[in-house]
Structures are given as C-alpha cells and as structure tokens.
Amino acid sequence: MLFLQNKKFSFSILFLLLLLTFQPLSSSQQLKKNVEFNTSKKDHCQKQISASLLFDITLHGFLLWASMGFLMPVGILVIRMSNREQCGRRLKFYFYIHTILQILSVLLVTAGAVMSIKKFNNAFNNNHQRIGIGLYGMIWLQALIGIVRPKRGSRTRSLWFFIHWMLGTAVSLLGVFNVYSGLFAYHEKTSRRIRIWTIIFTVEISLISFFYLFQDKLEYIQKQGVILGSDLVTSTDQGLSPNDKQKELPTDPC
Structure with a gap:
C-alpha cells in the first residue's frame, strides 16, 4: 500500500514537472507568435507608408x-506673339491667355509647395x-509684379x-533645371527608372525653345x-518693252 502511494506521489511530481516544463514552452511560442504578428503588421504599415509617400x-x-x-514657358510664347499686335481684340486675347496660364501655374506651384512642406522631410540638404x-x-514675387503692371506710355513701364522679363526668364530657366534635378532625386529615392520621363521632358523643352527662337525670325x-516679291515685280516690269506695257493696259470699251 505504501508502495502504491509512493508511486502515485512520484507520478504526481512527474506530471507537475512536465506541466511546468511545457508551460514555458507554450508561453514562449505564444510570445514568438505575437512578435511575428507585430513584426508583420509593422512591415505592412511601412509598406503602406512607402506607397503613400511614393x-x-x-x-x-x-x-x-x-x-x-x-504652363510658364507656353505663357511666355503666347505673350511674345502679342508683340506684333498694336491694339485690338487679338492683343487682349493673347494677354488674357498669358494671364490665365500664369495664374494656373502659380496655383499648381502653391499646391506643390504645400505638399512638400506637409509630406516631405525638408532638410534642405540637396540642390x-x-x-x-x-x-x-x-514665382509669387513675379505674380505680384504682374498685378501692379503700369499702363503703356507711363515712365515706370520700361x-x-x-524687371518682369528678367525675373520671368530666371524663373523659367531655374524651373527647367529643377525639374531635371527632381527627376534625379526621384530616381535616388525610389530606384525607379527615369529615362523615359527625361526624354519626354527634353523633347518638350526642345520644341518650346525652337518656337521661342522661331518667333524672333x-x-x-x-x-x-x-522683299522677294517686290523684287520679282520690279524685274518683270523692267523686262517688258513699252509696246508690251501698252498691250497690258486695259482699253476702255466703246
């Protein structure tokens, strides 16, 4: 009888030892699962943040x-087309188109500036x-200068x-350069290809530059x-004889 009691006591101790042994294992496994779940959840959130940032x-x-x-380069081309117009509806048309394009450009720049301030890390450690x-x-200074435009013929007009021409030219050149630098910054941050976008932008700027130079000529x-037409008329008149000129003169009907 005593042997059976000792045997039961031994089994009880063994059961307790096994229970104590497997309980930490199950707890560690549960902890490991929780850590893996939290890690996967964190990675998923990081992927979502990266997609949103992209x-x-x-x-x-x-x-x-x-x-x-x-918009800015096209607006410059439009206002240059008005240089040959003295007055009238076409001059107003070119002016209004130029104004609308520049207003849209300022609004888009403002939206891009607000987005960069709110969304990005503005360390200003790159060009x-x-x-x-x-x-x-x-750009905002140029817009204010455009608003205070003096009338034609006034002393301050020249x-x-x-100032308006110099500032507009500087903004256009720096803007084109910054688009290129933005494409390279996009490539460095995302490791995505930018070759096709660089080619498209280069073709666009080349066409705008061609039309800009073509307007001067x-x-x-x-x-x-x-002049060529007047020279042809003069040479033709000189080649005709007096009799031929008389033949070309219209005769009055009887």
Whole structure:
C-alpha cells in the first residue's frame, strides 16, 4: 500500500514537472507568435507608408512639371506673339491667355509647395530643395509684379517690363533645371527608372525653345518674302518693252 502511494506521489511530481516544463514552452511560442504578428503588421504599415509617400512624390513632381515645365514657358510664347499686335481684340486675347496660364501655374506651384512642406522631410540638404524654396518665392514675387503692371506710355513701364522679363526668364530657366534635378532625386529615392520621363521632358523643352527662337525670325522671314516679291515685280516690269506695257493696259470699251 505504501508502495502504491509512493508511486502515485512520484507520478504526481512527474506530471507537475512536465506541466511546468511545457508551460514555458507554450508561453514562449505564444510570445514568438505575437512578435511575428507585430513584426508583420509593422512591415505592412511601412509598406503602406512607402506607397503613400511614393504617390505624394509622384504627384508633387507632376504638379511642378506642369507648372514650371509647361504652363510658364507656353505663357511666355503666347505673350511674345502679342508683340506684333498694336491694339485690338487679338492683343487682349493673347494677354488674357498669358494671364490665365500664369495664374494656373502659380496655383499648381502653391499646391506643390504645400505638399512638400506637409509630406516631405525638408532638410534642405540637396540642390533640388534649395532651388525649390527659392523658386516658390520668386514665382509669387513675379505674380505680384504682374498685378501692379503700369499702363503703356507711363515712365515706370520700361523699368517694370525689364524687371518682369528678367525675373520671368530666371524663373523659367531655374524651373527647367529643377525639374531635371527632381527627376534625379526621384530616381535616388525610389530606384525607379527615369529615362523615359527625361526624354519626354527634353523633347518638350526642345520644341518650346525652337518656337521661342522661331518667333524672333518669323517677322524677318515674312519681310524677306515681301522683299522677294517686290523684287520679282520690279524685274518683270523692267523686262517688258513699252509696246508690251501698252498691250497690258486695259482699253476702255466703246
């Protein structure tokens, strides 16, 4: 009887030891599962944040591309087309189109600036961010200068035009450069290819530059055609004899 009691006591102790042994194991396994779950959840959140950040960077790039890489240069081409117009509806039409394009450009730049301030880490440790913050101020200054435009014929008109032209040219050139630097910054941050976007932007700027230079020569080309036409008429008149000229004169009907 005593032997059976000792045996039961031994089994009880063994059962307790096994229970104490497996309980930490199950607890450690549960802890490991919790850690793995939290890690996977954290990785999923990081992926979502990365996708959101990638979308913000892409949207910021397109806003600034559309503004400084397209609307501003096209607005310059439009206002240059009005140089040959003295007055009338066409002059007002060109002016209003130029104004609308520049207002849209300023609005897009403002949206891109607000997005960069709220969404990105603005450490200003690269040229893209440094030039960008300067461009924001220059664009708004250019807009204010456009609002206080003096009338034609006033004394301050020439000074205003020079400042407006210089600032607009600087904004356009720096804007194009910053679009390129933004593409390279996008490549460094996301490791995505930018070759196709660089080619598209280069073709666009090349076409705009061609039309800009062509506008300077358009009036000269038209004058050359007028001069050539007058020379042909003069040479034709000189080649005709007096009798031929009399034959060409219309005769009054009887």
